[in-house]
Amino acid sequence: MAEIDMRKVDEIIDRYKGEEGVLIQLLLDLQSEFNWISPEAIAQISEQMRIPKSQIYRIASFYKAMNLKPVGRHIIQVCLGTACQVRGAPKILDRIEENLKIKEGATTSDMRFSLKRVNCLGCCAMGPVIVVDGIYHGKITPLMVENILEQYE
Secondary structure: OOOOOHHHHHHHHHOOOOOOOOHHHHHHHHHHHHOOOOHHHHHHHHHHHOOOHHHHHHHHHHOOOOOOOOOOOEEEEEEOOHHHHHOOHHHHHHHHHHHHOOOOOOEOOOOOEEEEEEOOOOOHHHOOOEEEOOEEEOOOOHHHHHHHHHOOO
């Protein structure tokens, strides 16, 4: 399991102490820092901000941008929207799963990659598209997958 620096969690919480309506931004900051929001961080937020844990979990589990489980250093998103799908996105997803030896929604055992499918990335003309760590790769073919993944090794 990924280690969380609780001093850094406290620093992030301290930025928002005494303010109302900041929970989503606080959670996004934690997500940005650690790539996930740990139970320990949630307990710390609950205690210091006097917000029930159930409310924090409700917010964190609602937003797809927040992870309640550790994820890989590199996040791969495969678009399976209509435009990408008709241009071969399912084959791209299959090839990535084969290369990484994981299924969509999983993380490699070395915590290097997490693989997610998304419904649309909003760049249909570039399809099929994958995004790795916010970098868009368009007009992908199954033969290109290995070279793209090697860039993130």
